[in-house]
Amino acid sequence: MRSFVVSVVSISLVASAVFAHSGVKNEDVMKRMKQMSEMASNMKVLGAMMKQQQPFDLPLAKAAISKIGELSAETGKSFATKAEDPKSEAKPIIWDEFDEFTKLADALTKDALQLQSSLKGPEDLRNVMATLGGACKQCHSKYRE
Numbered sequence: 001m002r003s004f005v006v007s008v009v010s011i012s013l014v015a016s017a018v019f020a021h022s023g024v025k026n027e028d029v030m031k032r033m034k035q036m037s038e039m040a041s042n043m044k045v046l047g048a049m050m051k052q053q054q055p056f057d058l059p060l061a062k063a064a065i066s067k068i069g070e071l072s073a074e075t076g077k078s079f080a081t082k083a084e085d086p087k088s089e090a091k092p093i094i095w096d097e098f099d100e101f102t103k104l105a106d107a108l109t110k111d112a113l114q115l116q117s118s119l120k121g122p123e124d125l126r127n128v129m130a131t132l133g134g135a136c137k138q139c140h141s142k143y144r145e
C-alpha cells in the first residue's frame with residue numbers, strides 16, 4: 001500500500017512537470033527547467049518526510065539531498081548559454097553577473113554535501129529544508145521572474 005501511494009505521488013509530480021514545460025521550444029531552456037523541477041521534486045520528498053506524510057527513510061533522504069547537490073552543481077553549465085524562450089522565467093541579468101549567479105548555485109551544492117553527510121534522523125529535516133529552501137529562494141528572488 002505504501003509503495004502504491006508513493007508511486008501515485010511520483011506519477012502526479014511527473015505529470016505536473018510535463019504540463020509546466022509544455023510549449024517551451026528552446027531545448028536549453030527546457031533542459032534547465034527540467035533540472036529545476038527535479039530539484040523541486042526532491043525537496044517535496046524531504047518535505048513530505050518532515051511533515052510525516054511519508055515515513056522517514058535515511059538512505060532516501062540522503063539520496064534526495066545528494067541529488068539536489070548534483071543538480072545545483074550542473075546549474076552553471078546548464079545556464080552557460082543565454083538561451084531564451086517566451087516561457088522562460090530567467091531574468092536576463094543572470095548573464096550580466098554570471099559569477100554571482102554561479103556562486104549561489106555553488107553555495108547550494110556545498111550546503112547539500114554537508115547536510116547529506118550530517119543527516120542522522122527526522123529531527124534534522126527541518127534544518128535541511130530551511131537551509132536548502134533558503135538557497136533556492138536566494139537565487140530565485142534575484143534571478144527568476
Ligand code: HEC
Binds near residue numbers: 132
Ligand atoms: C543559482 C540560481 C538558482 C538556484 C540555487 C535554484 N534555482 Fe530554481 N530557478 C532558477 C532560475 C533562473 C529559474 C528560471 C529558469 C527558466 O525559466 O528559464 C528557476 C526555475 C525553477 C523552477 C521552475 C521550473 C520550470 O519548470 O519552469 C523550479 C520548480 C525551481 N527553480 C526550483 C528550485 C529549487 C527547489 C531549488 C533549490 C533546491 C532551486 N530551484 C534553486 C535559478 C535557481
